[in-house]
Each structure stands twice: as C-alpha cells, then as structure tokens.
Amino acid sequence: MNFLLNKYFMDLSGGRIKYLIIEEHIKKLIDKNKIEDGEKLPSIRELSQFLKVNNITIVNAYKRLKSEGYAVQKMGSGTYAKRKDMNRNLNREYSRALKKIFSSEIGDYIDFTGETSSGEFFKINLFKDVLNEVLDRDGPRALIYQEPLGYEGLRKSISDIFWKGNINKEDILIISGAQQGIDVVSKSILNTNDSVIVEKPTYSGALSVFRSRRSEIVEIPVEKNGVNVDKLEKILQKNNIKCFYTMSYFQNPSGISYNNDKKSRILRLAEIYDFYIIEDDYLSELIYDSNIKYNSFKSLDHNDRVVYIKSFSKIFLPGIRIGYLIPPKKFKENIQNSKINTDIATSSLMQRALDLYIRKGMWKDYINTLNIKYKDIYIYTEECITEYLKDKIDFIKPGGGLHFYLKIKDNVKIDSINLFRKARDKGVLITPGSLYYKNPLEGKKYFKIGFSHISKENIKKGIQILNKLMII
The missing domain is CATH 3.40.640.10 (Type I PLP-dependent aspartate aminotransferase-like (Major domain))
Incomplete structure (x- = not known):
C-alpha cells in the first residue's frame, strides 16, 4: 500500500493541494483494485510520516474519500477502502435512459438492447x-x-x-x-x-x-x-x-x-x-x-x-x-x-x-419458426459486424441466441460507456459491458448488441452509426 502511494508522491510541492492529490490517487488505486474493497488503509500518523506531510493533510484526504463513498471508518479500528458502486450508478443511468425512451419515442431509436424474442413471430390468434x-x-x-x-x-x-x-x-x-x-x-x-x-x-x-x-x-x-x-x-x-x-x-x-x-x-x-x-x-x-x-x-x-x-x-x-x-x-x-x-x-x-x-404441439412449431427466422437475422448481423466494424472490434461467434458481445480494440479511442451515451444521442441503443462485471472498469471495452427486435435495414444502419462513433 505505502509503496503504491510513494511511487506517485515523491514530490508534493509546487503549490498543489496535497490532500486532493492523495485522495485522487487512492481513489484510482481502489477503482483499479490495487487497493482491494475492504482493505484497511494506513493510519493517519503512519501515512503522514511516510509521505512527509502533516496529519491534517491525511485527515482531509480520508474525509473526502469517506464523503465520496470510497472509504468507511470503523470506530476503534481505522479507515477501510470501499469500492464505489459504479455498477449501481451506471445501472441507474442505463435504466432511466431506456425508461424515458420506451415511454415515449422508442420508434425513433434503433434498439440493440432487446433480450427477448419479438412478438412479430408469435401467432396471437392461436394463443x-x-x-x-x-x-x-x-x-x-x-x-x-x-x-x-x-x-x-x-x-x-x-x-x-x-x-x-x-x-x-x-x-x-x-x-x-x-x-x-x-x-x-x-x-x-x-x-x-x-x-x-x-x-x-x-x-x-x-x-x-x-x-x-x-x-x-x-x-x-x-x-x-x-x-x-x-x-x-x-x-x-x-x-x-x-x-x-x-x-x-x-x-x-x-x-x-x-x-x-x-x-x-x-x-x-x-x-x-x-x-x-x-x-x-x-x-x-x-x-x-x-x-x-x-x-x-x-x-x-x-x-x-x-x-x-x-x-x-x-x-x-x-x-x-x-x-x-x-x-x-x-x-x-x-x-x-x-x-x-x-x-x-x-x-x-x-x-x-x-x-x-x-x-x-404449438410450442414446438413456434420454436421451429423462431430458429428459422432468427438464424437468418443472426447471419445478417454477423455479416454487418464483420463488414463495418472488423478493424474496431473482436468477437466470438455464439452460434445461437439473440445477441453478440463485442470487444473494442485498443486502437479505438472510446470506451463502451461513452459509446452508449454517444450512440444514444444518435438514436442507437446498446448495452455497455460494465453492467456485467463486479468491477465495472473491467467491462469498459465491451458492449452487447441484441438483434431480436430490429429489421435488417436498421441493423445495418445502426452498426454503420456505431462505426462512425468508434474513432481509431
């Protein structure tokens, strides 16, 4: 722990506010799991002596960590790291965006977030x-x-x-x-x-x-x-x-x-x-x-x-x-x-x-119909991904189901959370990969696109829009 801090704080001069620098770096270490969730942080005196700053600097740094949800204090025990629940915040943002869109203007969006079969293929009169x-x-x-x-x-x-x-x-x-x-x-x-x-x-x-x-x-x-x-x-x-x-x-x-x-x-x-x-x-x-x-x-x-x-x-x-x-x-x-x-x-x-x-026997007939319809859409979606995103993403062909999971290559200058936001503004909805990880940072290079509710025309159009947003 001290080594990780010492690496970055050999020089804390130059008029910068020292407790803000310490707080910001500890936050980064927690986010990257270099300081684990629940790990005890050094005592105020220990850290102040190690970094050669006064006790008040460390007190202020720890106060800010606690106020921002990155630390908890246990009476008589000390201060402990707490990974901020980025998933909860992202989930909230993602859910609010979809609710707002679905409640009024979903027809204006190309929706790659669908995870269920389309009612278009279900014979409602039979049911x-x-x-x-x-x-x-x-x-x-x-x-x-x-x-x-x-x-x-x-x-x-x-x-x-x-x-x-x-x-x-x-x-x-x-x-x-x-x-x-x-x-x-x-x-x-x-x-x-x-x-x-x-x-x-x-x-x-x-x-x-x-x-x-x-x-x-x-x-x-x-x-x-x-x-x-x-x-x-x-x-x-x-x-x-x-x-x-x-x-x-x-x-x-x-x-x-x-x-x-x-x-x-x-x-x-x-x-x-x-x-x-x-x-x-x-x-x-x-x-x-x-x-x-x-x-x-x-x-x-x-x-x-x-x-x-x-x-x-x-x-x-x-x-x-x-x-x-x-x-x-x-x-x-x-x-x-x-x-x-x-x-x-x-x-x-x-x-x-x-x-x-x-x-x-209607269930069996319905499943057979879905397999025929969705296999065709699956193949078309794979072709569009390969044609328009081949230099920007990697993926494993699932061979079934209703979605593809795409990994953004390192040469692309955007992560999936920002891609979600920019695509939303362009009328395209995707699911950022950060939602599927205990530590959201591990999913920032991934996103999911479902093809169950989209026409071929919009699949192509939506993937072309994603291509333009993913700048190399």
Missing part, C-alpha cells in the same frame, strides 16, 4: 384460441384455483415433453421467470458471507441478487467453451464455495456455450468440493450452429448437484412471466417454501394456457 379453450374447459377454476407448486398439468407437460419423464412432476416448481428463480434459490441456499462463484462477465440481475444476500462473489473468466476448469479447481481448493452460477448456453453477455467435457468435469468438482451448480438455462432453444449439441448440466447430473432454472419469458412472451425450477432434493422443501412466501402462486390461467399450448 387466444387456447385461452378460450382453457376458460371453456375449466371455468372459474382457471382464474381462482391455485396450486403451491404450480399447475399440475403444466408440471406434467414439462416432465413428459421436455424431460421425457426423467424428472418427476413433483420435483418441478413453477416460478414467475428466471429472475425470481435466482432470488428464491439464493434465499434458500445462501447465508450471509457464503461464497458464490460467477462467470466473468455475468448477468447483472444475478449479481444484484447475490449482493443482496451479502454473499462473497468470486469471479472466474469465461473462455470459448466455458470457464477454465483448472482455474476453477484452484479457487475451490482455496475457498469454501457454496454455489457456482452459470448460464450453460449462449451465456449473457459473452454468448459462449459449454461443451460436454467441461460440464462433466465441473459436475465432478461439485461432488468432490461439495458445492451446488445454479444452472440458468437461458436461450438454449435457439441453436443455429449444428456443431452445438444440447445437453444441460441437469441432464448430466447424477449426484443431484444442479439447481435448474428455466424461463419461458425470454423465448415465449415477456409479459407472460412463467418459468420453472428443479431443485436438488436436499433443498427442495426450503426452495418450495421460499417461492410460496414470495408470491404464493404464479398466474393459474397462464399456466393452464401454456400447458395446453405445449400439449397441442
């Missing part, structure tokens, strides 16, 4: 017929009757059609989307200060949930086919890990998918080191690359180590908040009780309608 059939069949029960685990018919459909009967319907819990699933699981499994491993980068909603549980979040970078399993084991050897949160297909935001070898190795580690895998099965229905085969962690799980979470909202209709969760037997009762305490039950009418929709 209306299904709703009417459910109401005619079940009458008031469709609106009133609630089952704590979810509608039995839907749970049986999920068991029969999605799991070929290999998962008992009694082990399936209907939830109101994946976000609720992550929250319910966290409340049931995690205690304060338990350690959770997450992929780096990862879904910002999961980070928020784990932070709310006051969990110790340990990041591990994703590679082409998933996390580095050797590095994962080294973390497991040194830490008592409770859970590993993963998105097994077309990970949000990186777009990577795990191969079977890595899944099997991670499942073995879960048994050896006694941790549980929270599998968020994000968009595995949309596979465009024939080399990618579908096998979830859960389907390979022989030791009951996987908490499986699946949302229908992303792929079906966002307004229909339905998903399901398959817990390990050890946590089954706790997770079920946590869900019931959260909202008692998910919409009975929509559960019954979705059940009938699946039973009639």
